[in-house]
Amino acid sequence: MKVLVLGSGAKDHAIAWWFSKSKFIEGLYVAPSNPGTASFAVNLPDVDPSDKDQVLAACKxxxxDFVFIGTEGPLQTGVIDHLNANGIDTFGAPGYAIKIENDRRFSREFATRHGIPIPDYHIFSDEKALKAFLEKNTGKPFTIKPNGLSPSRVMISSCDTKTLFDYSKKLLAKGDVVVEDYIDGKHATISILLDNEGFFRLPSCYEYTKREHTDKGTGIPTGGMGAVCPLPVEPEIRELIKSRIVMPTFKGLVEENLFYKGILTFSITVTDKGPVLLDYHVRLNDPATQAMVAIIKNDLCGLMMAMKDNTLKDIKRELNGKSAVAVVIASDGYPEDTKVGQKLNEIPPHYMSNAIDNGTLLFFGAVESREDGIYTTGGRAATIVGVDKNIMMANSKAYNAIDLVSFDGSWHRSDIGVKFFENMTGK
Known part of the structure; x- marks a missing residue:
């Protein structure tokens, strides 16, 4: 099996690394790639992953014979449909299905039709009406999101009317804006592989999305600053998520002719009254993916072949029995005023390639190689993943290795995973 992974971020690096361990791999390529993928794959830096003709030409x-699409750009430009029409198998949602993510109005109406709990919401296209709504509800916490598909998590949660309105104005310049009630609770990211006959549930994750070093209350959302996998979930909560959100979603996709082979990710908040769906994603999340690949033992090529043959339901999930804590290293000013072009410190070769199984993994994000080193190109430069027999020990592994990636202005959250063991330590 010769596989091409489209993307250059830490999530794409992690997926490519997972593919590299497959017994079915004959060739592995990444476009446009990053400095870390070169150690186990052929980098194709000149291939634009959103250009369907360039991707097809690279395949030929x-x-x-197989292209894995996990990032949003190619999903919007018809790369999947173009490759399929030319006889190349792909992983990713086809054009008819992506509206479950790229049109929040549709996804919320879909959820309502099928009795799936979501926050109360309003959608605005007019600045005047939006301002009047926010002023009428002064002091109430809301989350503001674009209606359309966007990279990472372009949103803000706040109870300050001016903050909400100023952010909304920026989004309105590009399209409609979703204003929904802020839901406080325990977040869960659940990703499920789908085929025509069943599904395969990947390990659940908890993601840290705020810039602030706390998950309590509102704050400045980011693309994700850390993750824990697997997420400790009580059996009764897991059953509620399945019965109230997951299964009604699958039923609705079938009834509305939207079912597809690929990935469906649920962003969920568990409240005192039960789980609430926040968003659907037709791709894997970052940094949940970086944590997830560190503990799953199933062969990724094997899963892709099972999906093609509609036999995912026959695959038993295999985990290594460990926990993973992923910590994102970000650029100065991220996410609002990101400073780029900073040179990274020199990183030992065995960490660059994740060649040594020492409980630490490194996945590169928004960076690029230049003649004299590696430089930042965006907000989230890398993810360090610690892996050990429990969350506390995995947390220690991650933070003990955090200085592997440093540059002028680099920063990270200091609390990833702590909430899951703080009671044990008396904090």
């Missing part, structure tokens, strides 16, 4: 040149 290198004899690639």
């Amino acid at each position: 040149k290198y004899g690639i």
Whole structure:
């Protein structure tokens, strides 16, 4: 199996690394890639992953027969449909299905039709009406999101009317804005592989999305600053998520002719009254993916072949029995005023390639290689993942290695995973 992974972020690096361990791999390519993927794959830096003709040309040149699409750009430009029409198998949602993510109005109406709990929401296209709504509800916490598909988590949660309105004005310049009640609770990210006959549930994760070093209350959302996997979930909560959100979603997709082979990720908040769906994603989340790949033992090529054959329901999930804590290293000013172009410190080769199984993994994000080193190009430069027999020990592994990636202005949250063991330590 010759595989091409489209993307250059830490999530794409992690997926490519997972593919590299497969017994079915004959060739592995990444476009446009990053400095970390070069150690186990062929980097194709000149291939634009959103250009369907360039991607097809690369497939023909290198004899690639499977393309994994996990980032939002190619999903919007018809890469999947173009490759499928030319006989190349793909992973990712086809064009007809992506509206479950890229049109929040549709996804919320879909959820309502199928009795799936979601926050109360309003959608605005007019600045005047939006301002009047926020002023009428002064002091109430809301989350503001774009209606359309966007990279990472472009949103803000706040109870300050001016903050909410100023952020909304920026989004309105590009399209409609969703204003929904802020839901406080325990977040869960659940990703499920789908085929025509069943599904395969990947390990659940908890993601840290705020810039602030706390998950309590509102704050400045980021693309994700850390993750824990697997998420400790009580059996009764797991059953509520399945019965109230997951299964009604699958039923609705079938009834509305939207079912597809690929990934569906649920962003959920568990409240005192039960689980609430916040968003659907037709791709994997970052940094949940970086934590997840560190503990799952199933062969990724094997899962892709099972999906093609509609036999996912027959695959038993295999985990290594450990926990993973992923910590994102970000650039100065992220997420509002990101400073880029900073040179990273020199990183030992065995960490660059994740060649040594020492309980620490490194996945690169918004960076690029230059003649004299690696430089930042965006907000989230890398993810350090600690892996050990429990969350406390995995947390220690991650933070003990955090200085592997440093540059002028680099920062990270200091609390990733702590809430899951603080009672044990008396904090």
